[in-house]
Amino acid sequence: MHAMEDNWTTPAQVRAALEGAGYLADDRIAQVVFLAVKLQKPILAEGPAGVGKTALALALADATGRRLVRLQCYEGLDEAKALYEWDYHKQLLRLQSDEGVRWDEVEGDIFSEPFLLERPLLEAIRSEDPVVLLIDETDRIEVETEALLLEVLDSFQVTIPELGTIRAVTRPIVVLTSNNTRELSEALKRRCLYLHIPYPTVERERAILRSRVPELPEQFAEKIARTVASIRQIPLRKAPSVSETIDWARTLLALGIDEVSDAAVASTLNVLLKHQTDIERTAKELSLDIDADVRPE
Amino acid sequence: MITALAEFVHELRAVGIPVSMVEAIDAAKAIEHTDLASRENLRATLGATLVKSPRHYGAFDRAFDVYFGLAPIGELGSEDGGGPGAGDGTAEGGGRGGGGSGDLLDAFVEALVSGDSGRVRSLIALAVDRHAAMQPGRPVGGRYYAYRVLRRIDTDELLARLLAALSSGSPSGEIDDRIDHERAEALVQQVRDRLEQEITGRLISDRGRSQVAGNRRLPLVEDIDLMHATRVEIEEVEAAIKPLARKLATRLGQRRRHGAKGRLDVRRTIRRSLGHGGVLLDPRFRPPRKSKPEIVILCDVSGSMATFARFTMQLTYAIAAELSKVRVFAFIDGLDEVTEFFGPDTDFADGLIRMSREADIVRRDGHSDYGSSFTEMCEKYSDAVTSRSTVIITGDARNNYRDVGLEAFAQIVDRARSTFWLNPEPRRFWDTGDSVMSQYGSICDTVDQVRSLRQLEAFVERAALRVGARPRIVN
Numbered sequence: 001m002h003a004m005e006d007n008w009t010t011p012a013q014v015r016a017a018l019e020g021a022g023y024l025a026d027d028r029i030a031q032v033v034f035l036a037v038k039l040q041k042p043i044l045a046e047g048p049a050g051v052g053k054t055a056l057a058l059a060l061a062d063a064t065g066r067r068l069v070r071l072q073c074y075e076g077l078d079e080a081k082a083l084y085e086w087d088y089h090k091q092l093l094r095l096q097s098d099e100g101v102r103w104d105e106v107e108g109d110i111f112s113e114p115f116l117l118e119r120p121l122l123e124a125i126r127s128e129d130p131v132v133l134l135i136d137e138t139d140r141i142e143v144e145t146e147a148l149l150l151e152v153l154d155s156f157q158v159t160i161p162e163l164g165t166i167r168a169v170t171r172p173i174v175v176l177t178s179n180n181t182r183e184l185s186e187a188l189k190r191r192c193l194y195l196h197i198p199y200p201t202v203e204r205e206r207a208i209l210r211s212r213v214p215e216l217p218e219q220f221a222e223k224i225a226r227t228v229a230s231i232r233q234i235p236l237r238k239a240p241s242v243s244e245t246i247d248w249a250r251t252l253l254a255l256g257i258d259e260v261s262d263a264a265v266a267s268t269l270n271v272l273l274k275h276q277t278d279i280e281r282t283a284k285e286l287s288l289d290i291d292a293d294v295r296p297e
Numbered sequence: 298m299i300t301a302l303a304e305f306v307h308e309l310r311a312v313g314i315p316v317s318m319v320e321a322i323d324a325a326k327a328i329e330h331t332d333l334a335s336r337e338n339l340r341a342t343l344g345a346t347l348v349k350s351p352r353h354y355g356a357f358d359r360a361f362d363v364y365f366g367l368a369p370i371g372e373l374g375s376e377d378g379g380g381p382g383a384g385d386g387t388a389e390g391g392g393r394g395g396g397g398s399g400d401l402l403d404a405f406v407e408a409l410v411s412g413d414s415g416r417v418r419s420l421i422a423l424a425v426d427r428h429a430a431m432q433p434g435r436p437v438g439g440r441y442y443a444y445r446v447l448r449r450i451d452t453d454e455l456l457a458r459l460l461a462a463l464s465s466g467s468p469s470g471e472i473d474d475r476i477d478h479e480r481a482e483a484l485v486q487q488v489r490d491r492l493e494q495e496i497t498g499r500l501i502s503d504r505g506r507s508q509v510a511g512n513r514r515l516p517l518v519e520d521i522d523l524m525h526a527t528r529v530e531i532e533e534v535e536a537a538i539k540p541l542a543r544k545l546a547t548r549l550g551q552r553r554r555h556g557a558k559g560r561l562d563v564r565r566t567i568r569r570s571l572g573h574g575g576v577l578l579d580p581r582f583r584p585p586r587k588s589k590p591e592i593v594i595l596c597d598v599s600g601s602m603a604t605f606a607r608f609t610m611q612l613t614y615a616i617a618a619e620l621s622k623v624r625v626f627a628f629i630d631g632l633d634e635v636t637e638f639f640g641p642d643t644d645f646a647d648g649l650i651r652m653s654r655e656a657d658i659v660r661r662d663g664h665s666d667y668g669s670s671f672t673e674m675c676e677k678y679s680d681a682v683t684s685r686s687t688v689i690i691t692g693d694a695r696n697n698y699r700d701v702g703l704e705a706f707a708q709i710v711d712r713a714r715s716t717f718w719l720n721p722e723p724r725r726f727w728d729t730g731d732s733v734m735s736q737y738g739s740i741c742d743t744v745d746q747v748r749s750l751r752q753l754e755a756f757v758e759r760a761a762l763r764v765g766a767r768p769r770i771v772n
Contacts, residue, residue, distance in 0.1 A: 027338065028344075032342075035330055041323070089573060092576065181543055182543055182544055190317055190320060194346075194348065196354065226476045227472055229479075235645070262470035263470075277644050286471050
């Protein structure tokens with residue numbers, strides 16, 4: 001099968017393809033994605049929450065026409081949930097259904113394909129059609145569990161004792177994301193291309209706003225992006241993410257506000273910031289009066 | 298290209314960025330798929346393959362600019378009026394004929410506001426020609442030359458003019474002012490950065506890359522000396538603290554190895570077995586009981602510890618966000634609980650201010666008194682330390698020749714599960730002058746020198762082993 005990404009010969013094409021899927025990449029992101037495809041290496045995307053790490057994987061699937069397989073990580077994730085599991089119930093039924101059959105026949109039988117429960121990693125490896133494998137919030141699993149991913153990441157294969165080693169039919173494109181709540185192990189990082197995605201520059205955020213909220217006037221988008229960038233300079237517990245910027249822009253539009261005035265910001269700050277301490281801090285920093293109401297009559 | 302790459306990798310390792318053989322090979326492979334005409338593409342390629350932590354980007358960028366940066370426009374030692382290559386056409390209008398630095402400023406403002414980076418570069422080359430007075434062969438990092446040029450360009454004036462050029466003129470609010478200011482500052486920063494590039498470029502043509510790189514190395518965040526950190530450095534350190542605090546919190550909370558399951562859950566196991574005819578196929582376990590570590594932090598916040606105290610409070614603040622049972626005490630020559638200032642729903646900067654205003658920690662002269670502080674801890678807060686608490690003390694143990702109060706301290710240590718002391722002073726100064734480190738240290742579980750993030754991380758790794766051990770018997 002001829003995959004779409006084989007036609008990519010420059011990062012600019014990657015960028016265009018991602019844009020077609022609704023994701024505005026900058027040159028750096030495009031270059032790293034391009035390398036990931038050419039070198040067949042996983043991408044480890046790290047950065048603050050809400051800068052579009054997961055969105056990148058979704059857009060990549062869309063742009064390459066691949067199916068998305070997603071492994072959501074959480075504390076306590078184990079092999080049975082990430083890789084594969086034997087279907088006990090079905091095995092038991094099989095055993096009960098024909099008693100008297102010789103054991104070695106049954107044994108070969110119950111540890112075979114039909115009794116295997118596929119979990120995301122195995123699913124991505126065995127998939128007939130090409131996939132994008134998204135391993136989301138990798139930093140949530142324990143260091144010990146990371147080892148589970150290593151075999152998949154460097155040789156795209158999985159070893160199941162009863163079945164042997166299963167190799168990938170088509171090489172998946174792998175994207176791992178991390179919010180950097182803890183440092184991932186060296187072993188994992190070594191196997192990946194590292195892509196740090198910080199908050200976007202004003203220019204890029206403006207472009208994102210324009211594409212996600214098309215009815216937003218150019219000047220207004222610029223102003224919103226600059227204001228948010230300015231707020232991100234303040235040391236906050238949770239700086240506004242890109243999606244919160246978009247929500248904020250929509251809110252301003254819905255309220256019929258067409259200018260980022262002090263009063264407008266003050267009355268809508270709670271869309272952008274989610275902690276009361278952050279709101280107070282920002283209001284203080286920008287000398288805003290958050291109790292005033294500016295809704296147009 | 299491969300030679301340049303090998304040298305570059307060598308330089309990264311010299312700074313302290315761990316680059317493995319595999320990663321260097323990946324970089325070499327990746328370069329084949331990189332359009333070398335674009336510097337930023339190369340930066341992205343090398344960044345993705347060689348640098349795996351955002352903390353290392355500063356040092357990486359610095360080294361990258363030395364090895365693969367823009368070629369300088371002028372040359373070292375080129376003087377005003379005859380700089381070869383300096384006049385690439387655009388610079389001509391930039392004040393070469395004008396003379397005074399005032400015209401140069403106007404030209405800068407115009408170029409910066411219109412975003413014409415080529416022109417900014419040639420203006421900078423011109424300024425370097427005129428003011429840097431660079432001399433070949435001097436083994437300097439270039440900071441001095443940059444300083445000379447900036448003194449003449451007058452960045453304050455540049456900022457003021459940029460502000461005037463950017464502001465729309467219409468009446469505007471706080472936010473507009475703030476945004477204009479930030480834009481102007483970013484543009485001035487652009488001048489500084491490009492100036493450094495130009496000077497570095499000229500130095501390289503004089504002395505070679507590896508020399509210049511060696512002079513211009515930027516310490517990694519984890520190697521920054523916390524006792525003498527600059528404001529900018531402290532900000533970087535603080536950004537890196539959170540993951541570390543989280544790690545410390547989980548380490549302190551962890552009693553058994555991962556994977557150990559809790560006790561068998563009989564009810565659920567039997568319930569599950571009904572599905573397959575009563576065969577106990579699938580044993581279920583109760584989730585292992587999570588231990589709730591109690592942490593008590595005692596922090597010397599006296600003047601000599603100011604920079605370090607800010608760092609420890611930041612660490613404390615981050616730990617408090619992870620664990621519910623954290624109590625924090627600050628002391629100088631008196632001791633007071635400051636837990637509420639640094640709780641989960643507080644602002645760190647406010648906490649610091651409230652601590653300095655409201656906490657009752659200065660009783661006499663404001664010089665540290667460990668003895669009376671420990672005594673006060675025992676008397677007033679005897680309930681704080683229990684057999685489940687881990688006590689962490691941060692301070693230099695410089696007691697100003699006062700009573701050591703060893704008995705009170707021993708009481709705290711006895712009661713606690715474990716006691717760790719973090720001392721920011723270099724080990725060789727311990728027990729010199731008024732330091733009584735070893736008197737306290739002999740009864741602590743560990744005493745560590747912690748004056749960089751790297752050392753703190755090493756402590757966190759070791760702390761896990763110590764906490765897992767059974768409580769000691771102190772005789």
